[in-house]
Amino acid sequence: MRRPFPDSNPLRFKLSTKMFLITFGLVESIILLLGFSYYRYSANTLQHAQTEYAKQMVQKSDQYLQLTLAHIRSFFLSVANDNRLRTGTESEIRHWLNDNLIYFMPNASNIHVIADESTIISTDAGGWKLAESSYLMQQLALVIHPGELYWIGPYFSPVSGYTFSVVMTAADGQGEPRQLMVDLNLQSLYTALIPNGSSQQQGSLLLLDAKNRPIFANPPYANYSVFSKSFRLNDIPESLFASNWKQYELMDDSRQLFLTRSRTNFVGWQVVWIMDLQTLLSPLRKLLDYTGLLIGLSLVLSLGIAMLISVLVSRPIRRIAATMVEVSDGNLDVSIPIKRTDELGLLARHFNLMIGRLRGLIDDLRRTEEERNKADFIALQAQIKPHFLFNTLNTISMVARQGALDKVDELISALTDQLQYSLDSSPAPATLREELRSLESYVELMGARYGDAFSIETDIDPAVLERLLPKFTLQPIVENAIFHGLVPSGRQGTLFIGAADQGEQWELMVEDDGIGMSEARLQLLLDSLGGTRQAERIGMLNVHRRLRLMFGEHYACRIDSSPGNGTRLIMTLPAVRKAGTIPIQEDGR
Template identity: 30%
Template sequence: MTKMGWRIAGRAFEKLWVAFANLTMQQKLLIVFLTLVCLPLFMISYASSYYYARSIKANTTSYATEITSKTLLKIDDYVTDLYNMSAMPLYNKDFLGWLADPNTGLAKEQGMDLYINNLNKIKPDTVSVYVFDNYGRFKYNIKTGGIRNNLDEVRDEWAKIAMEADGNPVLVSTQEVSTGKDNYYAFSVIRELKQVKFDLAPIGFIVFDTNITAFERQFRDLDDVTKGQTVLVDENDKVIYASDRSLLTRDLSSEESVRQATATSGSFPIRIDGESYITTYARSSLTNWKLIVYIPTAEVTRQAAVTRNVTLLMSGLFVLLALGIAIAISYALTRPLSKIKTLMQEVQTGNLDVSFNQRYRDEVGMLGRHFNIMVTRVRDLLEEVKTTQTRKKEAEYAALQSQINPHFIYNTLETIRMKAELNDDEEVADMTFTLGKLLRYGVNHEEQLATIGQELEHLGNYIALQNMRFSNKFTVLVDIPERDHDIGCVKLMLQPIVENAIHHAFKNRLGTGTIRIDVRHEGTDVVFIVADDGCGMSEQELKTLRERVAGRLPPAARGRGIGLRNVRERIKMQYGEAYGLRIDSREGEGTVVEIRLPLPPEREEAERC
């Protein structure tokens, strides 16, 4: 297809898609159902006959090949039994002695007759047993009829076959046997008998004639299953047994089906007299016989034709039924969606007193449930906004009022400082000046954020006042590089933590106390560590303090943890739940408070570089 053709096809598809997209949901569902269900159903119905027939052929071929091999194994088992029967005289020293003895006697004759008679009873389909010695004599046992009419003719042939096999069993293919009373078809097993205890010299041979009815039941069962015909041929392609008795003893080496059966097992299609057959075969490794099964293709695919017709009829009925069901289902699915659409339009006009009646827990029901949650949340948020606006106005009013007192305090402190300098009281003047700076930093509500540098400066003023008060009892060691002083943080972050250490960690200590402030970087985060060498806390006290700081327990009566909780909540409000405080302590060793903050974006880039 040319580029122009692709463009035209693309535009046509785009128009169809736009037209489809503008249909109602119910119409879309009907079209999708008919396209995705009914159309494939017709296509499947049309193709089912072909693929079903093909599948039937493949399955039949596979099964027939398997059952052919199993039937041939049963034949091999039967032949193996005959081989073993022919070897049984070799294990009877009395019988071998009688056979090698040139003399005759009543005991010898009776013993041999009894033994041969017993051999002939082992298998029901063995017709006769012949035993020949090296002195021109023979013994036999016949179940029905009489001895072979052509015994004199085949005796020399059997002897030659036995001698050439040198003690191994030999199969002689099916022959027509005439006894004068009746005729039957039989195959023979011949084995040379030797004197096993001495020089292994031949002392005669034994022949079993077995009626081919021995295979009749297996072949009949096989034909019943395959609805075909079976042929068993020897290594020279001469028929040993066949479902069609007219083929017995015939040479089939010129037949195409026999010539194609060259492997150990397999299958192939073939036409015989204008009819199509599936041919399966197997070759015996024991006898080199081939079992060939001919299955008429028409018989195999007969059920497929019936199935095709029934499938087409049922498909038509199903399409009509499915169309009605599709209309009902599409209406049932789109009805609650239409209801939700109407409710949304109500919400759009400002009416929040609406609710979807959820009846089921399917996707539409869950959508309605979340719609109800959304409407409820919107109502709550509107109420929250109203409450927040009211509180904000109250806070702004209170802040305007509170601005009067700080200015009065600043002016008063400045007057006290000036009086102290006039009276040469430098210590009071310094304390007053430092307290003024503390108040200006803490009471300024306009700025809620600061830098670490500003926090350290404010902390220095606070420690200076405390050391003036407690005679230089506290030492603060700061190990924060200058490059980290510009990192942003919430205002009054470090001073409440240090104040908490002074009031609780060193309250019972007479000597000095040390507080260390360090920093470490962890990826895109920065962690400030405030550690004291105070009294520390027990496991239970630490657990309780953590619960109070997290807000899961109310503040203690003495107010312990209020400052830490305030810092934690302000950090989380400013930066998110991933940031805040972590408190660890060991009794008698001290307490460590870690403050986790995010690095500014420009510092993150610098850290990566």
């Protein structure tokens, strides 16, 4: 009888043990490999994306700088040849600077006209202090060639503070030299050089002049010294910028900097973006600190294989619960990604269907709100009535028969600008600057039509020019002032438009010295704006409703008027800028 074949390979590992070891090795290897690969890929991707962004941003910033400097040059060439600068009195030139020129120079702090140290005309009441700056006076003495631009600074001006000045010499009516000088607002220019969204990118912008001296910058790579009243580079030698490079890496024991620059503008200013690569990659380096934790987690994950059956049931339930929590917090852009044929799958499908229907209802409400806003806008556009076009064209025809072809060209251009702005179907808000530009065309047409019936004066705080308000806010109000206040008075009146910054709010005022309104008529207008009576002035009611719709309770309106004393309308609006958001109220107010 044969003996049983001996078990030469006894069972050393159970199947569960083998599965555990295999699963542990696979999970451990995959986690470590994915972690290291993710770190390398993320680091390279992030660094490449940031450096490419820095190159594009510097190019865009330099292009904006070129446009700004070209605008300054064009401004000087046009103003230097203006007869008001040559023949105007000090009072006329000062009025011209404050009410006209400073408005067209958004990056300017002040504008000065200097005949000598004792005759300084300025947009600042303290312009006479310019003579206290010995540096400025020395530089002005070097401005000897008429029609040529001179760039002075950067330096500390007793009038405009830390600034950079542009000077041109022009002769007055008697042949005596006059120097036109503009002080640049370097803080405003520096802020404008940084494109929207770049504040969330790693790095800092540095603006240098042609001699590699810092014009403006933010810490940590440059600081402003209150003692020397100038910017100084921190741990970056000025000699670094003497060589001709576009991208440069500066490395030492404590840092690794990436610099990219552009200097294609005609004055040789340099726009430099500096990134600290170590700071950029520091969040990713923290992943390496979790390597030991990942090893421990891999052990836990291997043990968790035994709980697979329970997980197959508990995980979908937790996913459904988490999704419900998100929905209860207001996030309707979620769904339960469960594809099962059991009861849990049925629950998930019906839940997703319910969320989809709810999103559809909200979209319908949003479209209804947008259509109502667009309808209000279209209703306002309808105020461009045929008789306005007829009277305007008739006025242009009369001017043409008189042979004033230049005036005809101006009126046609004004009408074209007005129609282009009016027929734009976009209901998007506009800036106060855009509203004022459109209003100039309208007032020019009305002035040509009514002759000397009225004149216009403005006092606009530059800080509010980029504030947002609904399109066609000013024109209906100005139209009411002209037709119901100034023209019926039978005398030459004044239309005043002012705007002032109040911090979190700003005020917009339209005032005329026309015939005014009686107390009863004023009350009727106020009641129509409040919705208690039918409106007589549809344009004003339309503006009022759209302002309420856009700003809600943050908007307020006050109207003062009396017979023979004219009418004043003051609107208080929240300080919403172009890059901000519009606080639309849920109740539609």
